Amino acid sequence: MKALYFNEFGDSSVLQYGEVADPQISNDDLLVKTTYIGLNFADIYRRRGNYQIKEHHPYINGYEAAGVVVKVGAQTSGWQIGDQVLFVDVPLANAELVAVPSQNAIKLPRDIPVKLAATIGLQGLTADFLAHDLISGKKGDKAFIHGISGGVDQLLSQILTADGFKVFGSVSTSDKQKIAINQGASAVYLRKPGWYEGLTSTFDVVFDGVGSTVPLSLKLAKRKGKLVFYGMAGGNPPKIDLRDVLGKSQVITTGDLWDYLTSAEERQRRSARLFDYVNRGLLTVTEPIIFPLSHGKEAYDYLESGESIGKILFVPDGN
Ligand SMILES: NC(=O)c1ccc[n+]([C@@H]2O[C@H](COP(=O)([O-])OP(=O)(O)OC[C@H]3O[C@@H](n4cnc5c(N)ncnc54)[C@H](OP(=O)(O)O)[C@@H]3O)[C@@H](O)[C@H]2O)c1
Incomplete structure (x- = not known):
C-alpha cells in the first residue's frame, strides 16, 4: 500500500510518500480502507518527536480516519465487510489501509456521511469531552x-x-x-x-x-x-x-481525549452524543481542506502556518 511516512523526527521535510508493507490484521482487528484521513495538531508534535507515537519502521503518523471495512478478523463480532467506520485513536493512519482493533472502530450511522464523520471526528469528540466532562x-x-x-x-x-x-x-x-x-x-x-x-x-x-x-x-x-x-x-x-x-x-x-475513550461502549456513546448535535442542526462546520496523501508536506505546513480554518483531511491518491 501507499503511505505517508518518515524515518527520523524533524520538520515537514522528513515526510515521504511511497510504498510500504500492508498491515496484517489479528483476530480482533478490522482492515479499513481509508476514505478520508484526519490531520491533527498532535501529528505535528509527533513528527517533531515531542509526543507519543507508535514505534514502527518507518514511522507512519496519524491516528484518525474514516473509511470502509474490507476484511474482518475471525474473533470480531457485529462487523461486516462494507461497514463504514470512523476511528480517532488508532496508529498508522496516514495510509491507504489500517488495521483497526474492533473496539476502537466507531460504526457510522447511515445518516452520517463518511466525509462529515472525518471532518468532525477527533475534533468533535474532543469538543464533546471538554464541554461535558471537564x-x-x-x-x-x-x-x-x-x-x-x-x-x-x-x-x-x-x-x-x-x-x-x-x-x-x-x-x-x-x-x-x-x-x-x-x-x-x-x-x-x-x-x-x-x-x-x-x-x-x-x-x-x-x-x-x-x-x-x-x-x-x-x-x-x-x-x-x-x-x-x-x-x-x-x-x-x-x-x-x-x-x-x-x-x-x-x-x-x-484532559486528554484518549483518557475518555476507554472502551468500545464509550466510543459509541460519545460519538452518538456528538452526532446528535449534528442531527439536531446545532453544528455547522466549514468545508474541510483536502490534500492528496502524496502532498503530505504541504498539508502539514498549512496546519503549522496557523492559516487554516477548520479541518484538514487527506484523501488517498486515486480515490
Ligand atoms: N487534549 C486533547 O485531547 C486534544 C485533542 C485534540 C486537539 N487538542 C488540541 O487542541 C488545540 C486545537 O487543535 P485543532 O486541531 O483545533 O487545531 P487548529 O484547527 O489549528 O486550531 C488551533 C487554533 O489556535 C489558534 N492559535 C494558534 N496560535 C495562536 C496564538 N499564538 N494565540 C492564540 N491563538 C492561536 C489559531 O487561531 P487564530 O488564527 O485565530 O489564532 C488556530 O485556529 C491544539 O492545541 C491541539 O493539540 C487537544
Whole structure:
C-alpha cells in the first residue's frame, strides 16, 4: 500500500510518500480502507518527536480516519465487510489501509456521511469531552475560547452555545471572526494590542488549547473561575505560580481525549452524543481542506502556518 511516512523526527521535510508493507490484521482487528484521513495538531508534535507515537519502521503518523471495512478478523463480532467506520485513536493512519482493533472502530450511522464523520471526528469528540466532562455550568455562564474558529474550537463553541453558555472568543483574522459570530458566539475579539483590556475577571470558564496564552487565560477567568487547558497550538505554556491561582480561588483542569475513550461502549456513546448535535442542526462546520496523501508536506505546513480554518483531511491518491 501507499503511505505517508518518515524515518527520523524533524520538520515537514522528513515526510515521504511511497510504498510500504500492508498491515496484517489479528483476530480482533478490522482492515479499513481509508476514505478520508484526519490531520491533527498532535501529528505535528509527533513528527517533531515531542509526543507519543507508535514505534514502527518507518514511522507512519496519524491516528484518525474514516473509511470502509474490507476484511474482518475471525474473533470480531457485529462487523461486516462494507461497514463504514470512523476511528480517532488508532496508529498508522496516514495510509491507504489500517488495521483497526474492533473496539476502537466507531460504526457510522447511515445518516452520517463518511466525509462529515472525518471532518468532525477527533475534533468533535474532543469538543464533546471538554464541554461535558471537564466543566459543569449553568445556563448563561460565560465561556471564553482562544482561537475560537480552529477545528476543535468551532465545534466547542457551538456545543457550548447549544448547552446554554454565552460564548466569547479571540481570533487572528476578521474572516475567522465572521465564522465564529455566524456560529453563534456572542462576541469575538480580533487579537490587536490591548484587545483584552476591560475583559479581565469576566469569564466563568476559559478554554485554552493555545498554551502560550495560559497566563492571559487566568487573567480572563473570574475569581473561582476555571481554566481548561488542552493543547499548545501557539507554543508551550510558561510556568505559572500556583499561589496566584490560589489567590483567586481558581481551578485549573486538563484532559486528554484518549483518557475518555476507554472502551468500545464509550466510543459509541460519545460519538452518538456528538452526532446528535449534528442531527439536531446545532453544528455547522466549514468545508474541510483536502490534500492528496502524496502532498503530505504541504498539508502539514498549512496546519503549522496557523492559516487554516477548520479541518484538514487527506484523501488517498486515486480515490
Ligand atoms: N487534549 C486533547 O485531547 C486534544 C485533542 C485534540 C486537539 N487538542 C488540541 O487542541 C488545540 C486545537 O487543535 P485543532 O486541531 O483545533 O487545531 P487548529 O484547527 O489549528 O486550531 C488551533 C487554533 O489556535 C489558534 N492559535 C494558534 N496560535 C495562536 C496564538 N499564538 N494565540 C492564540 N491563538 C492561536 C489559531 O487561531 P487564530 O488564527 O485565530 O489564532 C488556530 O485556529 C491544539 O492545541 C491541539 O493539540 C487537544
